[in-house]
Amino acid sequence: MSDSDHGRRTIRDVAKAAGVSISTASNALNGTGRTNAETREKVKRIADELGFRPNALARGLLMKRSHAIGMLTNDTYGRLTLPMAAGVSEILVDHGVSLFLCATNNDPRLAKLHLDALLDRQVDGIIFTATRIDLEPPPELLKLRVPVIYAFAQGPADSVSFHPDDAQGARVAVQHLQSIGRTRIVHITGEENYLAARIRAHAYEDLVGPSGQVMFGEWSEEWGHSAIDEIYSQSGPKPDAIFCGSDEIARGVIDALRDRGISIPDDVAVVGFDNWEVVSKQTRPPLTTIDMQLKEIGHRAGLAILGLSRQEKLEPGIVRLPCSIFKRNSA
Amino acid sequence: MSDSDHGRRTIRDVAKAAGVSISTASNALNGTGRTNAETREKVKRIADELGFRPNALARGLLMKRSHAIGMLTNDTYGRLTLPMAAGVSEILVDHGVSLFLCATNNDPRLAKLHLDALLDRQVDGIIFTATRIDLEPPPELLKLRVPVIYAFAQGPADSVSFHPDDAQGARVAVQHLQSIGRTRIVHITGEENYLAARIRAHAYEDLVGPSGQVMFGEWSEEWGHSAIDEIYSQSGPKPDAIFCGSDEIARGVIDALRDRGISIPDDVAVVGFDNWEVVSKQTRPPLTTIDMQLKEIGHRAGLAILGLSRQEKLEPGIVRLPCSIFKRNSA
């Protein structure tokens, strides 16, 4: 109806319609300053009727808090990133904070471009995620004036990181196998140069003692398959349980065992790692596996960056969040 | 050194350091207005030295273009969304546009919350994505003053959508099988109430004629398995090729065929749909499959929203982007 019919209504419109000044309108809506209860209600009602919503750009410009954070990831495929991003976003949306997603594709030029764009947008913080916990972040991240949190990635000494508790996850897996009476447990896992693989292997060794056997290889189904071939081509006692470093490896293991007519879980129990449903639900039998609770990592990282952006102090270091076991039928 | 040592340098700082007014600094940096070449270079050099970068909030507030767009998705798991999001982000970052990611988790309350937040942030456009092309978007999307693009999702009649060309993808698959001499091709696919499944089935039927056989079921490996059981428990001629509606189904099919000692691709050739590498690389033999080019869909959607945000007119309708065949060893 009025001249400002297109576009959004501004606080001016509210103030004019309520017959008060802009400052009074602002105070009434935000509960700041001194306002008569009656006018406060009136302003609120009119703002509601007009469908007024404050312009986040103007607000951010003034308050020097944009209520937006950025997430930098090198994972294009999304297996790890999206659950975490969803967790972050889920937590933050209730606090009125939005999430910029930046896929760097492992390209330093792109990373720099994204980082600059985030800073130009005055983000309140940045979450850096990677596809492995021991990947170095881009050096530009180190000396920023905005807080940075590392999720599923390694930060510098004085930073805050959130990782899955790989050691605890491995222990849960092994202890479950022991609790169902298994004594000859073999660990088939991925590349030894992955920190996560080494941590899990150590935790496994601590529990099974010197009788244990760790087989490093690749993060692939094929490796699970050929690892079984290797075990059964040798003489000596055979395992009664296998703890795998990933669901994909577990799938290869299960297929290889079935090919040999070995019954799962009766003859050999199998536990995986990831709870990546497209794999773990589809093995025969369905896979008992360790869930890294990626969404929860996202939650915690989101809360942490929220705290930091409010100047709260956070204890630096690596926070390891517990994994949980998801029992299906393979163990 | 100066009083504004913390925080970012503003255009004020640049102007002062260069001994010119703010307007001249702005004009010099943006190449607008009339500026002496000499002063222009000087301002640029000083801006560079100072590490000046314009505040995107202030700029957006004034120009009424935030150079940010939002992406609304209901897919928490990320299989489809993240490749598309990466495609969008990849295209837009070079145009200085950033991407807000909003995971709605299929919760209307959350969708509304995210949508409001995006509008408050003055986004230049919104991309709506879903996990299936025939999912209705939230009704609030229909009457916005910002442009909306639908990617892998259904929009209203006058909107612009980008879908994979399911019919063409199915044709490529069937024609490949025919070109290697297969004549008895069966189509095993997912739920009939998925539009994509019906489109592909029709395209298949058009090519193979009345001798064809379409088996609808679930989008699972198990269904692929039991479909093969069904085929081989009946009498009559057996297929020499199978076109599957998803890689997961194809995996079940391959496993079931191998269990029966049927050689792939010699006796029966198999083609999948998705090129979801975690599955298609790992089958034995590796799977020949149809790739929906999700990243390309993201590219196109990104470019489209960029155009719309610049007031360019776009032909409404569904743009179907070609799928490609990725040949491995199963066909």
Place this chain on the structure above:
DNA sequence: TACAGAAGCTAAAAGGTTTTATCAGAAAGT
């Protein structure tokens, strides 16, 4: 000499909000 036109620069407004300082008026205390 006078004047048109252009070149180069700048003051000021605009964008939408929050916050500070101020002001008018009423109630309360002396």
Place this chain on the structure above:
DNA sequence: ACTTTCTGATAAAACCTTTTAGCTTCTGTA
């Protein structure tokens, strides 16, 4: 009757940038 205190409301500054309109100064032409 006069000051003090309090309440409720507001004008104006601030945030940082772009853009409009205007102001000098200079060059060239009549």
